Amino acid sequence: MHTRTITATLTALALSAVMATHAGEEIVVDGSTTVGPIAKAFAEYLMSQHPSLRISVSESGSGNGAKSLINGACQVATMSRPMKPQETLAAQVKGINPVAHIIAMDGLPIIVHPSNPLKGLTIEQARDIYFGRINNWQFLGGPNARIVRISRDTNSGTYECFMEMVMNKTRLANNVEYVGSNGAVRQRVMNTPAAIGYAGLGFVDATVKAVPVNGVMPTAATVLDNSYPLSRPLFMYTNGEPATGTFLHAFLTLCQTPKGKELIQAVGFVPLVEGGQQ
């Protein structure tokens, strides 16, 4: 009786090992929380078109996405910043050839609580706030309230973009509050009247207020013509070019199709226009 159970278990295990090698159509996506909504929408759409396809999406941050691709633990790394030279190098050492695909544009809005009377910021003012030189909203024409600075954590591509485009790669003030995702930035700002934060365009809704930067509001139009100063591309990285005809190829090129563009718009980001993005 017992030997029979054990034999059955072993057979089942062997069988599952065999079947595991045959299960083909699986795509593992890991990386940015900013690109997460796009990746999830693409996955939902492609899986509804092809029931045999199985896509899983993790949102653990751009840095983790890059590491995951370098270690061969995912097929697609979603990133809200380009790969750093040392990451590319680390990948090549491990025999991985990271190829960048720009899938959409993002505006990186600077957000405050809707009750904040702030009418706009210059890049310099934003830098002064996050550097710790401006500590109170009254220096920016607001009421007397201590500024609560919210930032993404250092694993985030959004953080790296902010450091580059706003902070000129200087450092952030010591009392900046780091949170783990774009959604968390929005919720923190939504619940804190004196807060300031930054998040991907798709995470900004009526519960927070995006302010004009250098006089320009972040919208699809200002992001596309680059007049919004904090515009940035969003990436998906793969190991080598995906072969035409594969689901992986379909996943990465979906952003160029009308359906893909509609999906990108539906989750609040800016689809690429024909003729490419400079």
Next chain:
Amino acid sequence: MTPGTRFIERLFTAACYGALAVMVAALLLLLVPIFVKGMGALVFHGTVEYRRMRHELFDRGDGAQLAREQAQMQRAAQPMYAMLAEFEAALPTNPPAVRATQAAALRDLQQRLRVLLGPLPGEPQPALPRSQYGQTRWDRAQVKLHEVLYAEVWDYSNPDTMGQKMEVPRQEQFAGTALAPLFPFLQQHTRAILQPRLTCYWRFFTDASRDAHFFGGIKPELVGTLYLTLGAVLLAVPFGVLSAIYLVEFARDGLLVRVLRMCMNTLAGVPSIVFGLFGLACFINTMHVSPSKSVLAGSLTLALLILPTIIRAAEEALRAVPMTYREAAISLGATPWYAVISTVVPAALPGILTGVVISMGRAAGETAPIIFTAAVSVGQTLRIWDVLTQPTPVLSWNIYNVATEHEAVDEIRHVQFGMVLALVALVLLLNGAAIILRARMARALKG
């Protein structure tokens, strides 16, 4: 007994009852909202949009009945759409300055109506399911209705404080136009349009999610949690029990054993995120047990996490077996090894099982060890052979994901609460099953 000691004794008794009362209150404070809010994912007032979604995405419900309801929705909303069309037709006749603001106000209103009722008549089907349907739940529909009726305006006139929120009836934006009557009409007829009905969605536990948890249920998360928990227990119990047997029955109390015990105690105190990072570095990046994150890697990590608990519980249980059992077995001619297997371990089994139960609950609820080794925010229900290679959504991690990272946290609170209910229920169920098993075993041993 002096009056003084009696007083202290009474005080002590009172303190005990007080502590008990506080504990019960805390438990109720925790469990009642979990249950009540969690039930909101299962029992709610579903609108006609819910029934359309259920029919189209899950192929359920009576198609003919749905068609009748949709026709009624169409009829009930028709005057409103007529007002919209009339307003839109009149737009070009207005002076240019008014036209621009009115066009913007109309676009805004249309977008809000789409959110409430689904795509407007004649519009093409959107690609993303969440934009294909209006509000599927009556409670959310009322929130969205309020947003249609009232515009949120912030008054920044007082420079000494933050702005104050004011709600301005949207009707004022359209005063004197064809759209002015739309707002009272909508307020009166929303119920007739959306036709909310009490809905029991028991399949919440057995449906996969659609469109990143906007619709459907939590089957992939539930199954993933079960796989991970059972996997961790299956991996940890043999090693844990064997180690405990060695430590209690065979090891001589020397330096080595003392160091081993100390290491184990330290292991029990290591923060779970450290296990998570270790699992990532060891099982995935170095040993490559699977091509990506996987249930296997997650189970291995969780097994390490619960190993100390299992060893400690098993050790205590083995020690509690009276020496006479061993002596009796050996006096009957059993070898020490056979005495342990035939007599001591069965007698200790209920105690060992308690340790397993406790660690099972812990493994099911842990988040940090699986972030980097097993959990994803969106994925399919794994088939049993996928556990060796595929990552999975997991209740504990997805509760965190849906509560913080998700792009539409406020829209899908009910899913979050439903997941919490499912996780708590699952742990209770696992514990309950193990307690019953344990009781049976104890009875069998006595008899």
